Amino acid sequence: MSVILHIETSTDLCSVAVSQDSAIIFQTDNLPKEGDEPQKEKGTNHASILGTMVDEALSFTDNHAIPFDAVAVSAGPGSYTGLRIGVSMAKGVAYGRNLKLIELPTLEVQCVPVLLVHDDLPEDALLCPMLDARRMEVYTALYTRALKTVLPIQPMVIDEHAFEQQLNEHPIYFFGNGAEKCKAVIQHPNAHFFDGVPLLAKYMSPLAEKKFLREEFEDVAYFEPNYLKEFQATVAKNPLKG
Numbered sequence: 001m002s003v004i005l006h007i008e009t010s011t012d013l014c015s016v017a018v019s020q021d022s023a024i025i026f027q028t029d030n031l032p033k034e035g036d037e038p039q040k041e042k043g044t045n046h047a048s049i050l051g052t053m054v055d056e057a058l059s060f061t062d063n064h065a066i067p068f069d070a071v072a073v074s075a076g077p078g079s080y081t082g083l084r085i086g087v088s089m090a091k092g093v094a095y096g097r098n099l100k101l102i103e104l105p106t107l108e109v110q111c112v113p114v115l116l117v118h119d120d121l122p123e124d125a126l127l128c129p130m131l132d133a134r135r136m137e138v139y140t141a142l143y144t145r146a147l148k149t150v151l152p153i154q155p156m157v158i159d160e161h162a163f164e165q166q167l168n169e170h171p172i173y174f175f176g177n178g179a180e181k182c183k184a185v186i187q188h189p190n191a192h193f194f195d196g197v198p199l200l201a202k203y204m205s206p207l208a209e210k211k212f213l214r215e216e217f218e219d220v221a222y223f224e225p226n227y228l229k230e231f232q233a234t235v236a237k238n239p240l241k242g
Helices: 046-063 080-097 106-117 201-213
Strands: 003-008 015-020 023-029 070-074 100-104 126-132 137-143 149-157 172-175 191-193
Touching (some): 003 046, 015 046, 015 201, 023 201, 070 080, 070 201, 100 106, 106 126, 106 137, 106 172
Parallel strands (some): 003 070, 172 191
Antiparallel strands (some): 003 015, 137 149
């Protein structure tokens, strides 16, 4: 029996879930609700809400006398700030409670809800999760329906020739918060787009369970997120120099 705490903070969404033998027994997130104000820039409010979400998850399991076995964290790519906050929290909980640490590639996690909902995809279909970066750039990868890597995780500037070779051979399904801006650019007849595929902690469960059973754990002290690109800080202009 495995009980795993899941933490997902790689986009503007922030979510926490608890699974017991892959079944979700607790979940919470900051998905916008009707009447909510527009969310701030990626990751800017994660520091203030993630701690509360994790405390709620820990209180739930403690009140039900359910001991944790591991912490799983969505480890990137994605928002630099969001990843740093999520991984720091996961490492803190893992260290404080002497739990195993499991890392999950964010783009693989993004594929899970698509596979759960769309079980009628063609056998040769490829999945293309996309996380928004800057301008026409995305973090992306290509996977088979069995989540075998066809194209490794990478930053990519999207133009009309993006994925041209693969699209000539396979239907490709694009989704994620970076896919919307690609619709008008990728016009190949084999290109299909899924809207409304949220990246949430509850979808980490099947991938985390597999890693737990295979005992694929990370070093709590030294693990770092996959930022994919170096963080670029913006230096404020000195008003005295005009």
